[in-house]
Amino acid sequence: MVAEIGPSSIETAFILEALGKGVRVDGRGIYDYRGLRIACGPASGMVEVQLGQTRVLARVACEVTRPAAERPTEGTVQFSSELGTLAAFSLDRAVAQEVSIARMIERVIRQSRAVDTEALCIVAGEQVWALRVDLHFIDHAGNLVDAACVAAVAALRHFRRPDVTVDGGRAVIHDPRERNPVPLSIHHTPVCVSFAFMGKAGELVVVDPEAREELVQQAAFTVTMNAHKEVCALNKAGGVALGPEQIRRCTQIAVEKAGEITDAINAALKTAAAEEAAAAQ
Amino acid sequence: MQTFERIHPVEFQRRFLTQDTRLSGREFSQFRPLHIVKGSIGTAQGSATVRMGNTIMVCGIKAEVCEPDVKRPTHGYLTTNVELSPMCSARFRPGPPSDEAQVASEHIHRLITPSVDLTSLCIEENKVVWALSADIVCIKYDGNVLDAAIVALVAALENLKLPEVKVDPATGVVEAGAEDGVQLGIVRRLFPATFALVDDNYLVADADDAEEQMTSASLLVVLDDQGQMVNVWKRGTGIISRDTITECVAAAAARKSEIERALST
Amino acid sequence: MAKPRVVLPGDIVDTHTHSGSDDESTMDVDAESRVLRLGPGLAQINDSVRATAAGICHSKDETQFWVTSNKRRYVAAEGEPVIGVVVARHAEGYRVDIGSAHDALLPLLAFEGATKRNRPDLALGTTVYARVSVANSLMDPEIECYNANTGKAEGYGELSEGYAIKCSLGLARRLFSSNAPVLVALGASVPMEIAVGLNGRVWINTETPATTVLVANAIKNSEFLDAKQCRQMVKELLEKK
Amino acid sequence: MARPDRRDPDQIRALNSVLGQLSRADGSAQFSTGSTSVVCGVYGPVDVKLFDEHLDRAHVEVKLRPDIGIPGPKDKWLESAILQTLEGNILAHLHPRTLVQINVQVRADGGSLDACAINAAILALVDAGVPLRLMVAAAACAVMPDGRIVVDPVAEEAEAARSLHTFAFAEKGLGEGEGPVYVDSRGVFGIEEYDACYGVCERAVGRVLAFMRSAVESKVTKESHVAGA
Secondary structure, eight states: OOOOSSOOHHHHHHHHHHHHTTOOTTSOOTTOOOOEEEEEOSSTTEEEEEETTEEEEEEEEEEEEOOOTTOTTOOEEEEEEEOOHHHHSSSOHHHHHHOOHHHHHHHHHHHTTOBOSGGGEEETTTEEEEEEEEEEEEEOSSOHHHHHHHHHHHHHHHOEEOOEEEETTEEEEOOTTTSOOEEOOBOOOOEEEEEEEESTTSOEEEESOOHHHHHHOSEEEEEEEOTTSOEEEEEEOSSSOOOHHHHHHHHHHHHHHHHHHHHHHHHHHHHHHHHHHHHHO | OHHHHHHOHHHHHHHHHHTTOOTTOOOTTOOOOEEEEETOOTTSSEEEEEEETTEEEEEEEEEEEEOOOTTOTTOOEEEEEEEOOTTTOTTSOSSSOOHHHHHHHHHHHHHHGGGBOGGGGEEETTTEEEEEEEEEEEEEOOSOHHHHHHHHHHHHHHHOEEOOEEEOTTTOOEEEOSSOOEEOOBSOOOEEEEEEEETTTEEEESOOHHHHHTEEEEEEEEEOTTSOEEEEEEESSSOOOHHHHHHHHHHHHHHHHHHHHHHHO | OOOOEEEOTTOBOOOOOTTOOOSSOOOOOOSSOOOOEEOTTEEEETTEEEEOSSEEEEEETTTEEEEEOOOSSOOOOTTOEEEEEEEEEOSSEEEEEOSSSSOEEEETTOBTTOOSSSOOOOOTTOEEEEEEEEOOTTSOOEEEBSOTTTOOOTTOEEEOSSEEEEOOHHHHHHHHSTTOHHHHHHHHHSOOEEEEETTTEEEEEOSSHHHHHHHHHHHHHGGGOOHHHHHHHHHHHHHHO | OOOTTOOOTTOOOOEEEEESOOSSSSEEEEEEETTEEEEEEEEEEEOOOGGGOOSSSOEEEEEEEOSSSSOOHHHHHHHHHHHHHHGGGBOGGGSTTOEEEEEEEEEEOSSOHHHHHHHHHHHHHHHHTOOBSSOEEEEEEEEOTTSOEEESOOHHHHHHOSEEEEEEEEGGGTTSSOOOSEEEEEEEEOHHHHHHHHHHHHHHHHHHHHHHHHHHHHHHHHHHGGGTO
16 A cells, blocks of 8 residues: 555564564464455456455467467467556566566466467468467565466466368368357466565565565565476575475475365366356356 | 746736637637648658648658458558657657657547558458558647648548559569559548637637647547548547537538648649 | 535535535525635535545534545645654655655654754664654655654654554544544453554554454454444454464 | 347446455556456555656556557557546646556456546546546447447447447536537547437436446445444
């Protein structure tokens, strides 16, 4: 609400003192996530995720384009996000720039081959689908990464692209009103679980850091898992060093948390599909 | 008199407005005369210079060939770009286009697109089409840039000549014929008329720079060849009543004939 | 006295003045005109008094009218206690962020017993409880950590421990009045120190961090609850501890 | 010829608004008409960049981000439309040397986006407590090829329409001979069609203003019943 240039000294001291006794400023447990609400629709590929007060909206869109010369049979998936002044007016410019969440989510989804780009081909060398995922940060109350990842993945799974039939070299793109649009082929659902390390040596750890905790953290660490309990990516950008023991403990916690988040995504998609089916009658 | 104008510009203007006259001596509903020179730029495929009092706009249209959009294989492109640089007025700062310039470019693009038959720009379906880029540069700024820009663009489109083009089927290379080719048939010409609410209660036509400083609302009315309305665009929170807008539409019809005369010279 | 009613920007406020030609009751008013004192949220726009903010319009003996509205961005007003964080130190004083458009100036001498030689030494990031001494729309606000007439601190000064939370200005104003239900309920069973800043910041200090967090959550939850619901909510929070 | 979503010609889609939900913004509002939805966060009065500073009033700025893609000329155009419609309505002289920043995020565009954005922006300004002169609301209508005038057109209708009209009115401006605050009519239409659209949108704005009044009133009473006002 009010400008947050930096935490006041008593705020820093209090957060650390409380954490020392296993107490967090908003009353959560050390390993507890905030309430996660996932709303799909009304448009196809539109998902808004609410993680506590943090709100991220993901929009997926597709377009027919000419493929890149070196990959004639593959479509593309492009992410874009900007921590604009809506969610982060008071954060000074440096913090807002450095938080390039779209790059992290893009790496996570691309390296784990979550989206089958081969299936995006229409006419090899001529026409392919170019997917665009726009991430909009509506409210920043800490841990944008986890919320953005859930929003992006859920939006990709919720998205339906127009159906296409190809005869000879010609491709016919069917209007969604005539022929039901087709889902993308998504191999798996990578989910991010973020940790914040506080205290001089980073000995105090919490899951799903809140905005005030992020201001005081010495290091941030994100584990990306998929539904088969496999680690897709580990991400740590600077800050105090972490020992192997801490990383192992985080990945263990991440397994359980990722499972819960994946269930939440599946549930949200199921209700959205049910509502659509009901509306279609 | 100069110092009074410089120190109290508002008060100075008000002295005239209260006596139902304007500093420039024009009637409230009187537009500045239009002088149009077509083909003023030799290197452009189509060009025109428009002078409206001390507001001067030059429009140059360059034509290039390119691949059509996958979704609309028979459509060519027409992009418009209004340039309001520090050259034409001190109010514009160097650097990227100002908001005013970007909004003018976008608005003119929305008005001109339905007026031009983009399929007539098609050279070979799904292969090669014409891409016209119209740059409308303001040389001198003295208010009401939008009207001058629209007229300049319409005049330049009427002046546009595209060379004969052949596509070599084997290599796909496009050769342009030497002599000037076909005149592009513009579907519907646009006739703009802008009114400004000055000092919150005087409605004047074709406000100049000084009057624009005191404008709390502006109204653009654009008519087409048949006198039908193409655009009514009222901005600013000053109130222009419903009947005044209807009167402005009538005044715009009068302005249309002035523009037609200037275009046909 | 007209009963308080919800107003939106642009609503004409019935001020019973003889010039008032508004839609509400057309009570005839005695001829002599009265001086109207308009509080925040109201403005005179060509001969009628209109609301400029959404809220509840109150009036007191037909001469004073004001609108209470709930905002988050603080606009400094003279005499109001505020909680701020020191963000910079200049020769003549400290710059303190009190959540308003411009940082406030806290002169070095605006402390109890401060003299040229013995001046307070506040580090950056220090939280202070102060009182707005100068506030107008054209200047940066100024605050002071003592009562200028008595020279006594009267509770103002550095807040060295505890924790400060942010809340809406409406809630802060309600907490500031001594009989705020949530504070009464909490005070009965939890020993605590509270300092309320009308700039939407509340400082809390108790023996253990857990209780401080409990008090903070109780205050935040109380925004939309009435007295009875507040007591119930506090009871539940205390049992869960 | 029924409308795609079987609405009457003068029926607006379901209106929905949520006020004050964002934790960082000083005021916020999400406004939806059917599937078109816009969320807006207002910061102000806050500190202003030296370049924009005015000594006698606040600087008002609109930043709009589209739902899909990077901001382009269309978004710049809508930013300017919102600014021109609301800037004069803010009592900027009460907060000199400050900034009022209106951040508009388009969530979904199902047609009549301009009107929805203006409505979200005014509600966010009200929620932020920025001093305003009047309530302003906007509505859109379209003249279909067969001459029918339909209010609050969906994207499909807007594409097929002969002309599209967006009007914004101030609350006190209704019916008292005063005019519209904002007009954007595009396409091919005569003066009679324009007048008809003016009337249709004026009535629609009346309904939107009534909806806004109940939304703000419910929030104000929810907050104040505690104070026993």
